[in-house]
Amino acid sequence: MLAHIMRILLATEGGERGTKDLRLLNSITSAGGHDIDIAYVQEVEDEMPSKHYEIAKETQKKKGVAEPGAERKTVLDQMSVVADEEGMEVGRIGLKGDPAKQILKRVRKGDYDLVSLGSGGRGIFTKEILGFVANRVIKESPTSILVMKGEQEKCERVLVCTKGGAESLEVFEFAGRLLSGGDFEVTTLYVGEPFPRLQGYMETVEEDIQQVVEDFRPPGEPYIEKGVEKLKGYGLDSERKVREGDFQEQVLEEAGGGNYDLVVLGSHVLSDWFEKYWKDDRTVPIVRDLEQSFLLFRE
Numbered sequence: 001m002l003a004h005i006m007r008i009l010l011a012t013e014g015g016e017r018g019t020k021d022l023r024l025l026n027s028i029t030s031a032g033g034h035d036i037d038i039a040y041v042q043e044v045e046d047e048m049p050s051k052h053y054e055i056a057k058e059t060q061k062k063k064g065v066a067e068p069g070a071e072r073k074t075v076l077d078q079m080s081v082v083a084d085e086e087g088m089e090v091g092r093i094g095l096k097g098d099p100a101k102q103i104l105k106r107v108r109k110g111d112y113d114l115v116s117l118g119s120g121g122r123g124i125f126t127k128e129i130l131g132f133v134a135n136r137v138i139k140e141s142p143t144s145i146l147v148m149k150g151e152q153e154k155c156e157r158v159l160v161c162t163k164g165g166a167e168s169l170e171v172f173e174f175a176g177r178l179l180s181g182g183d184f185e186v187t188t189l190y191v192g193e194p195f196p197r198l199q200g201y202m203e204t205v206e207e208d209i210q211q212v213v214e215d216f217r218p219p220g221e222p223y224i225e226k227g228v229e230k231l232k233g234y235g236l237d238s239e240r241k242v243r244e245g246d247f248q249e250q251v252l253e254e255a256g257g258g259n260y261d262l263v264v265l266g267s268h269v270l271s272d273w274f275e276k277y278w279k280d281d282r283t284v285p286i287v288r289d290l291e292q293s294f295l296l297f298r299e
Contacts, residue, residue, distance in 0.1 A: 006114055010025055010037070011117040020153050024153050028178065028179065029178065031181035032180040037110070037112075038080075038091065038092055039103065040094060041098075042072045113143060144296060150293065156261055157262075159258060160172065161254075162223070163192070163220060164192065166223065168220070170297065181235045191251065192220055251286060251290075256291065261293065262292060265295070
């Protein structure tokens with residue numbers, strides 16, 4: 001297998017939602033020739049209280065996903081038809097039981113580089129914005145996660161976000177491998193601490209100009225330059241943007257105004273929030289509030 005080829009597990013929800021997710025995943029990965037398995041977890045009606053089962057059935061109908069308890073072969077047959085239409089060669093994995101538990105078990109067993117799933121959330125709990133299953137997979141997955149939101153079936157514009165630092169180079173490398181050879185408009189966003197201003201300069205012009213240049217050079221810029229070169233190595237040109245201030249606010253502002261289809265983040269930029277926001281099974285705000293699909297790279 002080529003070095004850039006990834007093993008990807010798509011945990012499908014089936015139905016119209018599952019079809020959109022599969023087409024979006026194909027749009028993201030098709031140029032790279034990645035190895036993709038489609039997994040569907042059949043929920044067990046006998047293990048649910050009848051009231052919960054009926055609630056899940058009605059909710060998932062509204063979300064456009066397969067009904068709880070739908071036969072594995074039926075759903076996978078439907079998804080295989082879509083994969084054939086998209087020109088995808090995929091493996092099929094039928095599972096049974098608790099969706100989050102079964103997905104995580106398969107991820108750990110299958111040596112995958114990436115697990116992909118929809119944000120609607122299968123299972124009987126639907127109060128979470130990302131869905132109970134997506135929340136748990138993000139929290140516990142040992143590998144990187146691609147969560148697909150919205151209605152788009154094609155990826156054209158990608159935003160790669162970083163605070164700089166050595167950890168960011170792994171994010172660039174992973175994004176390059178995943179998107180390798182694709183026709184994407186890639187933007188790299190560096191969010192740094194507020195820059196120094198001009199107060200106190202210009203007493204001695206030559207020395208002050210040199211100091212201004214040094215002070216206004218973002219401290220993470222060397223890593224951004226290396227990251228951009230990594231992307232180029234995978235055939236991806238990128239536009240560079242720099243913002244200063246709170247990372248979460250700046251990413252959400254850029255993502256909201258830039259018409260992006262996919263936002264790429266490293267989990268190291270979220271580490272300060274993990275314990276606080278997942279203590280009660282809530283989602284980290286930046287992940288929760290993004291309107292676009294997102295890739296969370298796990299170091």
